[in-house]
Structure formats: C-alpha cells, structure tokens
Amino acid sequence: MSEQERVVLEHEQDVNTAYLANLERRSAGYQIDDRVHWRPRITMGPLIGRVRMRYDGDAADEEFYVAETAADLDGTEVISWAAPAAAAYYGKRFGAESGLRIRRRFAKGAGHAIEAYADEWVVPADGPAFSTPVAPASERVATEPAVSDHTAPESPSPAVAVQDALPDVVPGTEQELRKPRTSLRALLRTLQPEQYDLVAASPTKPLTIQGYAGTGKTVVATHRAAWLTHTDREQPLRNVALIGPTTTWGRHIRPVIDELATPGTVTITSLPEVMRTIIGAPERNASSDDFIDAYSAPLGTTLAKLVTKQRKADPGLTPQRAYEVFLRTNEVSIPVSRRTEFLQWRRTLPLSYEAALGDRKLWPLLTYLSVLLEPQATYDHVIIDEAQDLRPLEWLILAHLNSGTWTLVGDVHQRRTSHATRGWKEIRKLLGLPTGEEESLLGGYRTTRAIIDFAGCLLTGTKGHRAYDVLGEGEPPLILNAMQLDRELVELAIAEAARLSAAHPKGKVAVITPQVRPVGSYAKRHGWSEGEDHYWSGPDGRRFTLLTSEEARGLEFDAVVVVEPSDFKAMPGDNGPLYTALTRANLELVIVHERVLPPAIVRHLRKTAKR
Numbered sequence: 001m002s003e004q005e006r007v008v009l010e011h012e013q014d015v016n017t018a019y020l021a022n023l024e025r026r027s028a029g030y031q032i033d034d035r036v037h038w039r040p041r042i043t044m045g046p047l048i049g050r051v052r053m054r055y056d057g058d059a060a061d062e063e064f065y066v067a068e069t070a071a072d073l074d075g076t077e078v079i080s081w082a083a084p085a086a087a088a089y090y091g092k093r094f095g096a097e098s099g100l101r102i103r104r105r106f107a108k109g110a111g112h113a114i115e116a117y118a119d120e121w122v123v124p125a126d127g128p129a130f131s132t133p134v135a136p137a138s139e140r141v142a143t144e145p146a147v148s149d150h151t152a153p154e155s156p157s158p159a160v161a162v163q164d165a166l167p168d169v170v171p172g173t174e175q176e177l178r179k180p181r182t183s184l185r186a187l188l189r190t191l192q193p194e195q196y197d198l199v200a201a202s203p204t205k206p207l208t209i210q211g212y213a214g215t216g217k218t219v220v221a222t223h224r225a226a227w228l229t230h231t232d233r234e235q236p237l238r239n240v241a242l243i244g245p246t247t248t249w250g251r252h253i254r255p256v257i258d259e260l261a262t263p264g265t266v267t268i269t270s271l272p273e274v275m276r277t278i279i280g281a282p283e284r285n286a287s288s289d290d291f292i293d294a295y296s297a298p299l300g301t302t303l304a305k306l307v308t309k310q311r312k313a314d315p316g317l318t319p320q321r322a323y324e325v326f327l328r329t330n331e332v333s334i335p336v337s338r339r340t341e342f343l344q345w346r347r348t349l350p351l352s353y354e355a356a357l358g359d360r361k362l363w364p365l366l367t368y369l370s371v372l373l374e375p376q377a378t379y380d381h382v383i384i385d386e387a388q389d390l391r392p393l394e395w396l397i398l399a400h401l402n403s404g405t406w407t408l409v410g411d412v413h414q415r416r417t418s419h420a421t422r423g424w425k426e427i428r429k430l431l432g433l434p435t436g437e438e439e440s441l442l443g444g445y446r447t448t449r450a451i452i453d454f455a456g457c458l459l460t461g462t463k464g465h466r467a468y469d470v471l472g473e474g475e476p477p478l479i480l481n482a483m484q485l486d487r488e489l490v491e492l493a494i495a496e497a498a499r500l501s502a503a504h505p506k507g508k509v510a511v512i513t514p515q516v517r518p519v520g521s522y523a524k525r526h527g528w529s530e531g532e533d534h535y536w537s538g539p540d541g542r543r544f545t546l547l548t549s550e551e552a553r554g555l556e557f558d559a560v561v562v563v564e565p566s567d568f569k570a571m572p573g574d575n576g577p578l579y580t581a582l583t584r585a586n587l588e589l590v591i592v593h594e595r596v597l598p599p600a601i602v603r604h605l606r607k608t609a610k611r
C-alpha cells in the first residue's frame with residue numbers, strides 16, 4: 001500500500017469511527033419528557049461506500065457516504081441505502097452521463113471495522129478521488145477509467161479478480177458466496193447493480209421478474225420488501241406482504257426483514273398460511289388426491305358467477321352456504337372437454353363445509369368463496385417469491401388481497417405441477433395487469449457452473465445458462481449407482497450425507513428425495529434423530545436436512561444428496577421438481593440412484609462422456 005493509500009484508508013477509518021460513535025449515541029435514545037424515552041431503531045454496521053457526483057446544473061461535485069443507517073457527521077453526509085440518492089452507488093444505470101464520478105467501496109473487517117477500500121472511476125480520473133484527504137500532486141491524475149484497489153499489495157484483493165472476469169459483479173461477492181450457507185442475510189455490501197435496480201424499481205408499476213435458479217430472486221424479493229417500507233424513502237408503504245412457498249422459507253428469509261425493514265410493515269407468510277387464516281382451517285389436515293380443476297380459473301369463474309347470482313336471492317350468503325350450493329349447481333363454467341371429470345370429482349367432495357376445511361386441497365376453493373363474500377384486509381403491495389408455483393385460482397384469491405401493485409418473482413423452469421400457471425403472460429392476465437415483458441436476472445450467485453450446467457440438461461427450449469457464474473466451474477456432480485456399488489440406496493444416501501456434513505462442518509447439507517419416509521426411518525434406526533424443520537442430527541455431530549423437492553423450494557445448502565432422480569414427479573417436457581432439487585446445492589452435488597436415471601440425464605452423461 002502506498003503512503004497515500006495508507007493516508008486515505010486511515011481517513012476513512014476515522015470517518016467510520018465517528019459514524020459508529022454517532023450511531024451508538026443515537027441508539028441510546030432521547031428523553032422526550034419526564035415519562036417518555038424514545039429509542040430510535042439503529043442497526044450498527046460500518047460504512048458501505050462513498051460517492052462523488054455532479055448533479056445536473058450544479059457548479060460543484062457532491063460527496064456522500066452510503067450506509068445502512070443515515071447520519072450527519074458535522075457536515076459529512078451519510079445517506080441510507082434506501083434513500084433515492086443511493087441509486088448512484090448501487091444502480092446499474094448510473095454511468096458518466098448521470099454525473100457520477102467515482103464510487104468507493106469499503107471492505108468490512110472484524111467487528112464494524114473497515115479494512116480496505118476500492119475505487120471505481122466512472123469517468124477518466126480527474127484528480128483526487130474525494131476532497132478529503134487530498135492526494136499528493138503526483139498521484140492525482142490518471143487517464144483511463146479504472147478500478148483501483150487499495151488493499152495491501154502483497155495480498156491483492158480477490159475482489160478485483162472477480163471484477164476483471166465478471167464486469168458487473170461487485171467486488172467481494174465471490175468471498176461472500178463461498179462462506180458456509182446460513183439463513184439469508186441482508187446483502188447491502190454486495191447487492192449487485194441489476195438486483196438493486198429491481199429492488200428500487202418504481203413501486204407504482206407492477207414488476208415481474210424471471211431468473212434461473214440461484215440468480216438472486218429471493219434476495220431481490222426480500223430487499224425490495226425492506227426498501228418499499230423504508231422510512232428513508234419518499235412515501236414508504238406501511239403494509240407489504242412477502243409471500244413465499246413454505247414456512248421454512250419464511251424462517252430462511254426472516255433475518256433480512258428483521259435487519260432492514262421498518263418493524264411491523266412487512267408480513268412474511270406463505271400461501272397455505274394466507275388461506276388457512278382466511279378460512280380458519282385446522283392446522284393439521286389431510287389432503288385428498290390432486291385434481292387439476294380444484295385450482296383452475298374456470299372453477300374460479302364458476303364460483304364467482306354462483307356468488308353473484310345467489311347473493312341476489314340471499315344477500316346474507318355465507319361461504320358455508322355458497323359451498324353447499326356449489327355442490328349442487330348445474331351452472332358450471334368448466335370447458336366441455338373436462339366437464340364429466342369435473343362433475344365426478346365434485347361428487348367426491350365432503351358434503352359439509354366444516355369437513356371440507358379439513359382437506360388442504362379444497363382450501364383454494366373455500367378461500368375464494370370467502371374473499372368473494374367477505375371483506376378482507378388488504379396489503380399496499382404484494383411480493384410473491386416462487387411465483388411459478390401458484391395456480392390460477394390462487395392468483396384470483398390474491399387479487400382480492402392486494403390494493404396496490406405487485407412484485408412477482410420466480411423461475412418458470414422450476415414449476416412443480418402442471419396445475420400451476422404456464423407462464424408470466426397467464427399470470428399477468430389473471431391479475432388484470434397490462435401485458436409486457438418480464439425483467440430478467442442474469443447473474444448466477446448460488447451453485448457452481450458444473451452443477452448448473454448438469455441441472456440445465458432437464459430444461460427444454462433453453463440451456464438454463466446464466467450470464468455468468470460467480471462461483472466458477474467447480475466440481476461436476478458425483479453420480480453413485482447403489483446397485484453397481486452393491487450398497488443399499490438409503491444406506492448409501494445417508495453415508496454420503498454424513499461424509500458431506502464432515503466436509504462442511506460449518507455448512508448445511510440436505511438430502512432431497514421423494515422417498516423421505518424410508519430415508520428417515522433408516523436414519524432413525526441408525527442413531528440419527530429428527531429435530532425441527534426437517535433437521536436430522538446423528539453420530540459425531542453430523543447433520544443433514546431431509547426434504548422433498550417441494551419443501552426445499554427457495555432454500556439452499558452447501559452440499560446436497562439427491563436420491564433416486566427418476567422418482568421425482570415429472571410432467572411432459574417439464575422436470576421442475578428435480579431441477580429445483582439439483583440446484584439447491586451451492587458447491588457439491590451427489591446423486592444416488594438404483595433405478596435408471598431420467599432420459600435427459602442419461603443423454604447428458606453420454607454427451608459429456610464423449611468429449
């Protein structure tokens with residue numbers, strides 16, 4: 001590090017110390033009067049970055065720092081990540097024409113310290129990066145826009161290597177991704193420009209976002225919920241729903257909301273939970289066989305027409321009574337080609353509304369009757385993660401719960417059932433949104449290229465390629481045929497999980513399979529015990545999570561064992577559940593099987609063997 005770089009780093013460390021002291025002071029709170037002591041909600045954390053820019057029409061440049069919490073340090077301005085001006089630091093569209101001169105990113109050290117900084121000139125360097133401290137004259141002028149990294153020269157920052165290879169990736173991202181997987185955390189330090197632009201997209205326009213596995217869709221969904229409700233933004237929203245696939249997903253993402261969002265403004269929930277709350281169904285419930293018309297838009301039309309007609313005769317119509325009428329009505333809007341099957345299915349339904357509540361598969365039907373008949377509390381904005389899995393009737397329900405706009409995030413390649421909507425166009429139509437193109441997320445943040453390419457063989461009409469894979473090539477999946485190895489399938493799966501758990505002592509390992517029961521009972525017989533959230537612990541402190549693909553949606557692990565791929569539910573040309581399972585692995589994937597592998601995998605293995 002040059003003398004000048006040392007001076008700059010020390011200066012920034014001093015500013016950071018002053019900033020932290022400011023936060024500390026403010027978090028102690030203020031005595032409003034004799035009885036009331038007000039404590040603002042302050043999250044401690046070091047400065048994130050710094051910006052110099054010239055706004056249109058201004059005679060001089062402006063400089064400010066960016067951090068999680070805003071502060072005024074005697075004239076040195078620190079703005080919040082959610083403030084409009086933070087777009088200059090984070091946003092993709094900020095080029096030279098925007099007036100932006102330079103961005104400085106801080107690398108976090110131990111505790112809340114800053115240990116290094118890296119400058120990114122957006123225009124040809126025009127003198128010292130920032131007005132304080134002033135560089136010696138010899139170091140002031142460079143001619144090309146450049147990224148200069150001011151860490152010690154003997155340890156060149158890998159962040160810069162990433163920046164060189166992957167032009168749009170924020171320095172430090174790869175190191176972040178190589179850390180053991182935990183619950184999702186706030187990622188303000190490495191939020192990517194393409195992600196920020198979607199996080200901070202206009203709240204008044206509906207947003208649909210398509211991204212392959214691991215492109216940061218959940219990161220965008222969660223950070224957007226926090227941004228929309230943030231009080232450092234003009235007109236923050238007060239009541240945003242963040243809806244995902246499962247309650248385990250809810251626990252996975254909660255730390256982001258707890259850290260970043262204004263308390264009490266974001267409701268984290270799952271669609272089953274939304275429905276259960278509306279209809280007051282029991283938590284424990286059985287589930288009948290899947291039936292496509294139980295979730296279809298024509299069923300929705302049938303119910304809506306029935307409610308309109310019955311209400312004329314019976315203004316006090318209840319969902320209970322409407323359900324009974326539904327069981328008898330001849331006026332069904334089901335296409336002729338499906339009508340016989342539909343009527344047969346209807347004959348199997350419980351005769352009482354109370355009995356129907358006990359069947360999870362009937363919740364969409366009952367919930368839709370409720371939202372048609374009873375006023376519901378609505379949200380200012382609804383964000384849906386894993387939107388590809390919702391079925392038409394579920395979209396019709398949600399449309400009644402949102403008085404504002406939408407952020408819809410998903411991957412149509414991970415569709416788990418043919419009952420779900422076929423694509424973004426159909427979703428937009430069901431919600432009455434204007435037609436338009438969805439936004440795309442392109443960078444790959446979870447999963448190495450070797451694993452994502454392997455999983456991509458299941459996708460038709462696309463290779464599933466992301467624009468870049470921050471984790472690089474990695475190891476190809478290990479495929480183990482239990483029969484050839486003369487082992488039992490389940491025993492081999494658990495042995496692999498135990499091996500991977502030892503290899504990732506601080507990380508997370510999952511076994512994903514449709515055969516959860518036999519794997520679980522084998523584990524129990526061999527000294528493993530089951531805890532909460534599908535979590536198993538066993539001999540020598542080894543651990544794994546045992547899940548179906550459906551339960552694994554939106555989650556991630558350092559290493560994954562996928563057991564018996566050909567048992568995963570597949571639709572013609574659509575291998576969503578298996579694709580989801582394979583792409584939960586960040587670094588290592590093992591496939592254990594005894595039956596023939598699915599044809600797409602066999603073809604892929606043949607092709608790669610020839611190379």
Ligand SMILES: Nc1ncnc2c1ncn2[C@@H]1O[C@H](COP(=O)(O)OP(=O)(O)OP(=O)(O)O)[C@@H](O)[C@H]1O
Nearest residue numbers: 187190191192213214215216217218219445446554
């Ligand atoms: N900007 C970022 N900085 C650091 N880590 C990131 C960033 N973006 C994404 N990641 C990490 O990449 C992983 C995948 O992100 P995320 O879960 O949001 O992807 P996804 O598109 O929702 O994936 P899937 O659809 O497969 O569930 C997570 O571990 C997340 O923390």
